[in-house]
Amino acid sequence: MIGERVKKYRKEAGMTLTELADRAGVAKSYLSALERNIQKNPSVQFLEKIAVVLNISIDHLLKDNVNEPSxxxxxxxxxxxxxxxxxxxxxxxxxxxxRNFLEYNKWKIGQK
Known part of the structure; x- marks a missing residue:
């Protein structure tokens, strides 16, 4: 479950529920409901905010075993x-x- 993974990574990061919610800019009540598996379908944007604060990829929250190449x-x-x-x-x-900005920037550099 996503909520169990969020809780696991939050605890590994040494953060309280309140700290994670505040740093990610999400509602503490929603985060709590997710961790307790009451809420089971968080948005991708919500998960991205959580993943950034926890310094993990969103895949870590979605999948059990993630092996990212370093x-x-x-x-x-x-x-x-x-x-x-x-x-x-x-x-x-x-x-x-x-992504569009990055592609434009690459194109612009290539024009020089």
């Missing part, structure tokens, strides 16, 4: 980058909009 970029993801990602998510930017 990449240099992931290892070098510092707190400033994490804050930028959270800020982008909170501003309402979608993944597709962010």
């Amino acid at each position: 990449t240099k970029a992931a290892e070098n993801l510092d707190n400033e980058w994490k804050k930028l990602v959270l800020e982008a998510m909170e501003s309402g930017i979608s993944k597709e909009e962010f």
